[in-house]
């Protein structure tokens with residue numbers, strides 16, 4: 075059976091290689107998919123029930139995350155640009171997660187809104203001076219989201235290059251600062267992106283960079299349709315090891331796997347030891363697309379995954395006489411559109 079982070083399987087699924095019916099079970103919830111009528115200016119009364127996410131994480135990842143908690147919302151929206159990310163605020167847990175309360179949300183979201191689970195400290199505490207409330211949307215962002223096709227993507231690279239942070243930035247729009255906690259083994263998150271009006275689910279596997287987990291992660295290579303290979307622009311060894319990673323990839327991955335090289339932590343200008351040109355040169359040598367990213371600022375993170383989704387979708391739908399999708403051109407065209415400040 076397909077391993078599901080928590081999302082229903084509704085259609086063709088390249089990630090599992092099979093076609094599956096809707097299981098109806100997502101993130102441990104059994105969602106009720108009753109569409110609420112669209113209202114330009116919806117106000118939702120939400121009952122907040124605390125503690126479920128901790129149970130979920132315990133179940134999903136086998137660990138209890140103590141000391142912090144964030145809002146979790148189950149909802150449906152057309153794209154990640156919909157107006158739900160009202161701001162970000164991570165706080166320490168202080169026992170409030172045993173409380174229950176009624177909060178009111180106001181939104182002009184155009185898509186039906188489903189509430190499965192909302193966690194927060196206190197609404198009054200989080201009301202900013204101008205009266206708007208702040209919420210962090212995490213984990214359930216794509217709950218209930220329909221998709222047409224799915225692919226497996228893997229994040230690879232040395233320990234501490236920022237794989238988990240890049241994934242969290244892409245999935246939740248947040249940065250995991252603070253103490254570094256190395257990934258143990260392998261973990262994954264799903265995210266649905268839109269490519270030419272098609273919903274493409276990316277099942278993204280976050281691997282442990284530490285050598286001792288290598289044999290575990292090798293087993294997952296062959297199922298991946300795309301690999302994001304990361305180095306840290308402030309770490310020469312992580313850059314030097316890219317060649318070894320590519321050798322492993324050629325040994326264990328599918329022959330036609332899509333590979334993209336990412337130089338992460340581009341925000342750390344003062345500590346940088348690897349020039350952007352060096353990354354470009356290496357990528358060119360191996361014929362793979364390249365960009366510098368920052369999980370901290372978000373620069374190019376979305377673009378990297380979007381480009382992968384584009385490439386995979388086009389490959390899947392490719393007709394024999396059709397010209398191939400040019401991922402390099404796509405990246406360059408999008409980079410230029412983001413303007414001066416997002417270029418690296």
Ligand SMILES: Nc1nc2c(ncn2[C@@H]2O[C@H](COP(=O)(O)OP(=O)(O)OP(=O)(O)O)[C@@H](O)[C@H]2O)c(=O)[nH]1
Pocket residue numbers: 231232233234235236237238239240250251252253254255256257258281282283284338339340341342367368369370371
């Ligand atoms: N400044 C900055 N720090 C980052 C960035 N990405 C990650 N970090 C930090 O780098 C450290 C390692 O990040 P992780 O994402 O946990 O690294 P990883 O590659 O998943 O590590 P493993 O799980 O051991 O393979 C953390 O302390 C992050 O906060 C970034 O883009 N900029």
